[in-house]
Amino acid sequence: MEKDLQVSITVIRRLPKYHRYLTELLEKGIRKISSQELSNLTGFTASQIRQDLNNFGGFGQQGYGYNVEDLHRELGKILGLDKKYNAIIVGAGNLGQAIANYKGFEDAGFKILSLFDRNPRMIGLKIRDIEVLDVETIKDYIANHKVEIGIITTPKESAQIIAQIYIESGIKGIWNFAPVDLVHPDNIVVENVRLNDSLFILSYFLNQFDNK
Amino acid sequence: MEKDLQVSITVIRRLPKYHRYLTELLEKGIRKISSQELSNLTGFTASQIRQDLNNFGGFGQQGYGYNVEDLHRELGKILGLDKKYNAIIVGAGNLGQAIANYKGFEDAGFKILSLFDRNPRMIGLKIRDIEVLDVETIKDYIANHKVEIGIITTPKESAQIIAQIYIESGIKGIWNFAPVDLVHPDNIVVENVRLNDSLFILSYFLNQFDNK
DNA sequence: TAGATTGTTAATCGATTAACAATC
DNA sequence: TAGATTGTTAATCGATTAACAATC
Numbered sequence: 137m138e139k140d141l142q143v144s145i146t147v148i149r150r151l152p153k154y155h156r157y158l159t160e161l162l163e164k165g166i167r168k169i170s171s172q173e174l175s176n177l178t179g180f181t182a183s184q185i186r187q188d189l190n191n192f193g194g195f196g197q198q199g200y201g202y203n204v205e206d207l208h209r210e211l212g213k214i215l216g217l218d219k220k221y222n223a224i225i226v227g228a229g230n231l232g233q234a235i236a237n238y239k240g241f242e243d244a245g246f247k248i249l250s251l252f253d254r255n256p257r258m259i260g261l262k263i264r265d266i267e268v269l270d271v272e273t274i275k276d277y278i279a280n281h282k283v284e285i286g287i288i289t290t291p292k293e294s295a296q297i298i299a300q301i302y303i304e305s306g307i308k309g310i311w312n313f314a315p316v317d318l319v320h321p322d323n324i325v326v327e328n329v330r331l332n333d334s335l336f337i338l339s340y341f342l343n344q345f346d347n348k
Numbered sequence: 349m350e351k352d353l354q355v356s357i358t359v360i361r362r363l364p365k366y367h368r369y370l371t372e373l374l375e376k377g378i379r380k381i382s383s384q385e386l387s388n389l390t391g392f393t394a395s396q397i398r399q400d401l402n403n404f405g406g407f408g409q410q411g412y413g414y415n416v417e418d419l420h421r422e423l424g425k426i427l428g429l430d431k432k433y434n435a436i437i438v439g440a441g442n443l444g445q446a447i448a449n450y451k452g453f454e455d456a457g458f459k460i461l462s463l464f465d466r467n468p469r470m471i472g473l474k475i476r477d478i479e480v481l482d483v484e485t486i487k488d489y490i491a492n493h494k495v496e497i498g499i500i501t502t503p504k505e506s507a508q509i510i511a512q513i514y515i516e517s518g519i520k521g522i523w524n525f526a527p528v529d530l531v532h533p534d535n536i537v538v539e540n541v542r543l544n545d546s547l548f549i550l551s552y553f554l555n556q557f558d559n560k
Numbered sequence: 561t562a563g564a565t566t567g568t569t570a571a572t573c574g575a576t577t578a579a580c581a582a583t584c
Numbered sequence: 585t586a587g588a589t590t591g592t593t594a595a596t597c598g599a600t601t602a603a604c605a606a607t608c
Binding site: 141144146147181183184187199234 | 575576577581584
């Protein structure tokens with residue numbers, strides 16, 4: 137019986153930043169923080185922060201502020217960071233390897249079980265202790281392992297094909313690095329990382345400065 | 349004498365998607381497109397598309413639509429893709445290598461001149477034809493080459509230090525992959541790629557589905 | 561010309577900010 | 585208690601959508 141009236145995506149996209157700063161505060165041993173102090177750190181207004189947090193319940197205490205540890209934990213729960221998710225990667229190039237190697241994801245509860253590639257020279261290699269398997273075996277693999285997240289780091293030409301395999305295999309979410317919009321049913325979550333777009337935005341602003 | 353009343357960042361962030369679909373249309377040899385057809389492709393409303401484009405001028409023709417080639421070129425100009433920018437990367441790990449290897453950036457006018465790392469075992473290696481140099485030599489390097497963009501693919505602990513070096517060396521823009529908010533003067537453009545945040549958002553929605 | 565579709569104004573919707581009563 | 589700061593309502597601002605006159 138969640139009251140959840142669908143929190144807006146604008147708010148959701150701010151949560152990881154709150155969580156990141158709370159992690160830092162926690163590491164520094166800071167116990168409490170006010171919306172104003174969090175505003176100074178994040179650059180969001182204090183009012184906005186209070187509004188955002190109140191979408192999920194009253195985590196603060198009037199006259200005091202927010203308990204860093206509590207708020208950190210609650211945001212972690214909201215973001216599902218208290219859960220463990222297994223992931224696989226298709227595309228064992230540098231980007232796939234970079235993700236497989238990145239320790240930060242494991243710390244947040246995301247485990248990379250294996251990489252897949254179609255290049256025979258890649259198959260059998262190990263990235264950390266993660267093996268590169270033949271992409272042809274991927275359906276079997278998913279059928280025999282608990283895999284919630286499918287990561288796509290292939291060239292754009294293969295991305296939709298891989299997405300299709302993921303979807304048919306019953307994967308729940310796709311983390312897509314290929315510069316294409318994947319066609320997918322509504323019950324599959326797709327989150328895109330648009331490296332091209334990001335670079336183009338940088339270019340836009342560089343160009344703006346040049347013209348001044 | 350630009351009329352530019354500062355186009356909102358919300359609009360700017362949609363431009364790369366328009367550009368991407370126009371590239372595809374161009375490759376397919378399609379000559380004209382209406383805002384409605386572009387809406388079908390991008391998922392933005394036709395009205396929004398017309399509003400967005402009219403921030404930069406009237407690129408369409410009443411009763412006809414938009415000429416694909418013209419609109420593609422104009423959006424490219426707005427995004428600065430007609431310019432050539434040189435970039436260097438600090439952090440020659442997998443992520444740095446992935447970026448150095450990615451052909452798509454070069455096609456868009458971004459040239460990676462070299463990689464920098466502090467690990468002696470990396471220094472001297474070549475990624476494609478891009479050499480890995482000692483990070484200690486970076487200031488000299490920038491002083492002797494035309495470098496507009498500094499890319500940061502180091503661990504988060506080193507990111508601000510590298511940013512500082514970039515800023516002091518007169519770099520114009522920073523493309524930052526480290527999960528920290530860089531302190532920087534207003535005349536430096538910083539664009540962040542937040543891999544952690546993106547994964548957390550995916551996790552949020554996975555978690556939402558689980559709770560239904 | 562008639563039909564189509566833009567460019568643009570006005571209406572609506574949603575997100576941010578301001579304000580302040582509640583309360584710790 | 586007095587001071588501080590939240591939670592929440594109301595006001596403002598900005599972005600999206602709707603509508604339609606302009607015009608190709």
